Amino acid sequence: MSFVGKMLVVVLVVLSVLFMALSGGVLAVHNNWRTKHDTVLGQLKGAQEDFAAAQANATAIKQTSQKEVDDAKKSADTANAALATQTDELVALQKQVNELQLQMQTQTALAETNSKESDFRNQESLKQRAANRTLQAALDQSAADVRQLEDDKFGLQVEFDKLKAAYNEAQVRTTYLEGVAKKYKWETDPHKVARMETPPPPVEGLVKVVTKDKTNRPKFVEISIGADDGLIKGHKIDVVRLGLDGKDSQYMGKIQLTDVGPDHAVGIVIEAAKNGIIEVGDNVTTKL
Amino acid sequence: MSPQSSEDPQPDVYVGLLFVAVAAVITGIVFLVLELNSYGWQFK
Numbered sequence: 001m002s003f004v005g006k007m008l009v010v011v012l013v014v015l016s017v018l019f020m021a022l023s024g025g026v027l028a029v030h031n032n033w034r035t036k037h038d039t040v041l042g043q044l045k046g047a048q049e050d051f052a053a054a055q056a057n058a059t060a061i062k063q064t065s066q067k068e069v070d071d072a073k074k075s076a077d078t079a080n081a082a083l084a085t086q087t088d089e090l091v092a093l094q095k096q097v098n099e100l101q102l103q104m105q106t107q108t109a110l111a112e113t114n115s116k117e118s119d120f121r122n123q124e125s126l127k128q129r130a131a132n133r134t135l136q137a138a139l140d141q142s143a144a145d146v147r148q149l150e151d152d153k154f155g156l157q158v159e160f161d162k163l164k165a166a167y168n169e170a171q172v173r174t175t176y177l178e179g180v181a182k183k184y185k186w187e188t189d190p191h192k193v194a195r196m197e198t199p200p201p202p203v204e205g206l207v208k209v210v211t212k213d214k215t216n217r218p219k220f221v222e223i224s225i226g227a228d229d230g231l232i233k234g235h236k237i238d239v240v241r242l243g244l245d246g247k248d249s250q251y252m253g254k255i256q257l258t259d260v261g262p263d264h265a266v267g268i269v270i271e272a273a274k275n276g277i278i279e280v281g282d283n284v285t286t287k288l
Numbered sequence: 289m290s291p292q293s294s295e296d297p298q299p300d301v302y303v304g305l306l307f308v309a310v311a312a313v314i315t316g317i318v319f320l321v322l323e324l325n326s327y328g329w330q331f332k
Contacts, residue, residue, distance in 0.1 A: 006302055013305045016312035023319035034327050 187234070196234035200286040203229045207239065207282045208264065218269050218278040221255050225284070226265045233260050237267060238288045239278050252278045 001009075181188045187196065205225035213219040221239065225231060239252040253276075255267030269278065 001300075001302060009302045009305050009309075013309040013312070016309035016316070020312040020316040020319070023316035023323070027319040027323050030323070032326055 192232075192234070195232050200232075200235040200237065201230040202285075202287045203231070204283060204285045204287065205229070207278060207280055207284060210278055210280055217272065218253075220258075220266055220268055221278055221284075222264055222266050223255075223284045224264060226261045226263045228262050231257060231260055231265055233257050235286070236270070237284045237286055239282050239284050240288070241276065241279075241282045250276055252276050252282055255284070 178188050187193050203225050205223045207221055208224050209222035210218050211220040211222075223237070231237075235257045236254055237257065238254050241250045241252050243249045250273070252273050253269055254271040256270045257265045257267040259266040272278070
């Protein structure tokens, strides 16, 4: 083999080894751009899908937000209208508040007046309570007195019942005695009896009429004086005949009045003189 | 090849080197095939 052939062999060997080293280096060290491309492509696709989803979500959110904005605008309009109404009502309420404050001031003044009046009434109540305590003590005393009086009343009632029984018994006896007195024509009126026992006043009169009985003796005599002169029924009056021409006066009898008028009276003859008969014109007198 | 030698000459060191060169070329081709295989044999 020639020298050139040897040199070519050596060069061939060297180049072959270099070729092997380079291809091995490329295989060992190089980046697989296809794998990275696929990875990035997948990431891009995912990102696009995420973007599309996000875009769709954003669109939905936008629509929802727009709707919410519209609703909010409507609500705002409604709220504005309500606010205007509320403002009007607020003005009206403010007026009412002012009126109520005025009324409150008036009521406060009245309350202060009432408070003063209440204090005055409290003081008066305290005084009244003191007076009530005094009155209560007096009432208690009065109640005790009333009880005592009721006891006394009961005792008096018992005594009254006894007296009433005695009175009834006396009444029965009085009725019986009045019957007996009436039977004997006795006066039972104490006043009349007392007046009958009183002596007649000193008066004088004349015999006006003489009524005689069957035996022609004077029985009833009407005289010219009566109650106006102080006479009453039952009085006894003497009848006299004044002496004329120097003769002495003559006693004619005595009558007892049975009927008395204002200016006359009628009496029954209870005692007659034996030597004379009572006649019209004789005098009657109580001065004997 | 020279016609004087009727018998094959004895392989020397250069023959060995040629074998080494063949082996290196085959190994390099294998590496490149593997590289192209990773790209799917697509060149665009």
